[in-house]
Amino acid sequence: MCGGGRPGTDSVGGSDVRSGTGTMPGALLPSVLLCISISLLQTSNGQRKKPGAERMKTWDPATRRVPGDPSKGATTVFSQPKWVAIEDDTTLSHKLHSIHAALRERFRFVQHISVALYDADTDDLKTFLDTSANHAALHAYHAKLSQSGSLERMRQTRQSRVIHDLKEYDRVKPHTQRLVNAGYRSSFTYPIVLNDEFFGFVFFNSFRVHAFYPHVCAQLEPIARLIGMIVVFELRMVRNLVGVTRTTQQIVSRRHYETGAHLDRMSRYAWLISSELSKTRFLSDEYAEHIFLFAPLHDVGKIAIPDEILLKSTALTLEEFEIMKTHTTKGLEMVDNMLGELGLCEMPFIEVLRNIVIAHHEAVDGSGYPRGLRGEEIPLEARIVTIADIFDALTSRRAYKPAWSIERSVQRLRDLADAGKLDAACVDALVKALPQIIAVKERFPESQFG
Ligand SMILES: [Fe+2]
Ligand SMILES: [Fe+2]
Numbered sequence: 001m002c003g004g005g006r007p008g009t010d011s012v013g014g015s016d017v018r019s020g021t022g023t024m025p026g027a028l029l030p031s032v033l034l035c036i037s038i039s040l041l042q043t044s045n046g047q048r049k050k051p052g053a054e055r056m057k058t059w060d061p062a063t064r065r066v067p068g069d070p071s072k073g074a075t076t077v078f079s080q081p082k083w084v085a086i087e088d089d090t091t092l093s094h095k096l097h098s099i100h101a102a103l104r105e106r107f108r109f110v111q112h113i114s115v116a117l118y119d120a121d122t123d124d125l126k127t128f129l130d131t132s133a134n135h136a137a138l139h140a141y142h143a144k145l146s147q148s149g150s151l152e153r154m155r156q157t158r159q160s161r162v163i164h165d166l167k168e169y170d171r172v173k174p175h176t177q178r179l180v181n182a183g184y185r186s187s188f189t190y191p192i193v194l195n196d197e198f199f200g201f202v203f204f205n206s207f208r209v210h211a212f213y214p215h216v217c218a219q220l221e222p223i224a225r226l227i228g229m230i231v232v233f234e235l236r237m238v239r240n241l242v243g244v245t246r247t248t249q250q251i252v253s254r255r256h257y258e259t260g261a262h263l264d265r266m267s268r269y270a271w272l273i274s275s276e277l278s279k280t281r282f283l284s285d286e287y288a289e290h291i292f293l294f295a296p297l298h299d300v301g302k303i304a305i306p307d308e309i310l311l312k313s314t315a316l317t318l319e320e321f322e323i324m325k326t327h328t329t330k331g332l333e334m335v336d337n338m339l340g341e342l343g344l345c346e347m348p349f350i351e352v353l354r355n356i357v358i359a360h361h362e363a364v365d366g367s368g369y370p371r372g373l374r375g376e377e378i379p380l381e382a383r384i385v386t387i388a389d390i391f392d393a394l395t396s397r398r399a400y401k402p403a404w405s406i407e408r409s410v411q412r413l414r415d416l417a418d419a420g421k422l423d424a425a426c427v428d429a430l431v432k433a434l435p436q437i438i439a440v441k442e443r444f445p446e447s448q449f450g
Contacts, residue, residue: 091348092234093129093286096227100131103223107216112184112205114138115231117289118145118155118198122268122443125151125200127285129231138178140275140285148173154191155198160224161189162217165209179205188212190224194232202227237347238293245297245338262392264444267295269388272436276429277384290349291381297353298360298385301331313399325369331357355379360386365420383423387413387430390422391437396446403446406438 092115100113115129126142145152154161163169166180166187179187184205192199202224206212212220274288302310305327309320316324335357339345359382362368364375394409404412410431417424430437 091286092231093284095230096129097131099223099227107220109206109208109211110204110220111207112203113227114203114205115192115200115227116203117200117231117235120198121264122440126271126289128200128289129286132182138175140278140283140288141175141178142275143175151189151201154189154201158191158193158198160191160217160221161187162212163187163189164212183207185209186211188217188220190221190228192228192231194228199228199232199235234348235293237344238290241338241342241344241347242293242297244342245300245335248338259446261444261446262396263296265440266298266385266388266392267292268440268444269391269430269437270295270385272433272440273384273388273426273429274381276433277380277425283380287349287352287381290352291356291384294349294353294356294381295385295388297331297335298356298389299327299331300334300357301327301329304330304334325361328358328361328370351379352381355382356385358382360389362386363421364417364423367421378423383426387422387426390416391430395441406434410434 096113096115100110103110103113111132113129113131114127116125117128118125123144123146124142125145125148127138127140130139145155150161153159164186166176166185169176184207186206186209188204190202190204192202204212204220204224271288271292274283274291275285277283278285278288305324309316309323312320332354335354336345339347339350344350356379358370359373359378362371362373362378362382364378364383366372366374368378391409391413394404394412395406397403413422413427413430416422417427
């Protein structure tokens with residue numbers, strides 16, 4: 001059960017964008033406390049150290065010593081160090097804000113750091129983390145990377161990019177236009193790469209033109225790599241959790257009650273609904289990404305349901321339905337056991353997973369199960385996943401029905417919202433995102449197996 005320890009260390013590298021080739025040496029991310037010192041980039045008199053002098057270190061705040069320091073027993077004291085403690089149970093957004101705050105001690109002109117993630121299955125580059133105060137520049141935004149020009153070249157070549165004046169650069173691209181409208185004038189962009197797998201980009205932006213001279217970029221590169229490592233480390237934890245759970249599901253049960261295509265589609269529908277909702281209420285991109293990552297586990301508890309009930313093609317009896325309803329509570333038990341075994345109970349956003357598993361059959365009017373929650377008592381992530389799941393079921397062929405048209409399926413969702421079963425705002429968000437939802441549906445078609 002939950003309450004286990006923290007994960008151990010991991011090794012992550014990135015590409016050396018100046019040479020455009022090779023992989024950075026791995027670095028260790030400690031399990032309990034990660035500290036970086038932006039002041040390591042400076043000597044005590046404020047002058048820059050030679051390139052390569054910067055390092056990431058673990059640090060014991062009690063003794064102010066670096067573990068393994070050869071100065072046996074002597075306290076290691078840095079001159080006015082600016083240590084940034086990055087607790088590994090805080091969100092990535094919080095970690096990025098901490099790094100940005102420390103970075104601004106040295107580079108006041110770096111007003112904004114953001115991270116975008118790449119979905120190789122859809123070619124979408126999605127906003128993920130952002131340190132701007134009001135997230136006004138780029139939020140809940142996604143675009144096809146292959147159509148992005150220089151960013152696509154960066155993905156292919158693993159090269160970094162500097163834009164000295166955004167006003168003079170590529171103004172036809174909507175994301176550039178949004179940055180300019182928010183006042184940003186120059187940028188430095190670094191690709192996140194691990195073992196030749198491309199994950200996305202780290203962006204540094206400034207209100208100044210020509211802010212990113214080569215000596216500045218040389219010092220930002222290790223910070224960009226650090227940000228990339230932290231992001232990849234956490235994403236891998238989540239993906240490993242989802243992967244292990246789904247593999248266990250397949251080993252224990254050879255029954256295909258959820259196809260891969262269904263999970264690919266409904267998780268992306270859930271992300272699109274979240275992103276659409278975030279235009280009218282603040283939902284972070286990080287939250288939306290975790291809904292996307294965890295949505296495929298919504299029915300994990302069905303492996304505990306007997307075949308004769310799970311695969312029955314006719315209506316369930318009342319008694320059978322009572323058994324079927326337990327897939328929510330059994331799913332939560334399984335998830336909690338898995339989190340405990342893997343030591344992931346304190347992982348940020350883990351409640352999103354638990355809420356999706358336990359509450360995706362709750363109804364807004366209180367008639368759902370297992371707890372009969374009402375309205376906003378039902379966690380938003382569960383309301384979103386419910387609609388994504390039902391929409392995909394309606395628009396897909398099932399043993400007992402053909403695939404319904406988009407129009408008929410949308411009408412059914414609206415009827416369910418009018419009847420008080422589904423969250424009307426989430427249904428509206430799905431309708432607004434329909435062009436992108438149809439694109440996802442076409443990208444992940446059903447096979448002959450459903
Ligand atoms: Fe379910
Ligand atoms: Fe489902």
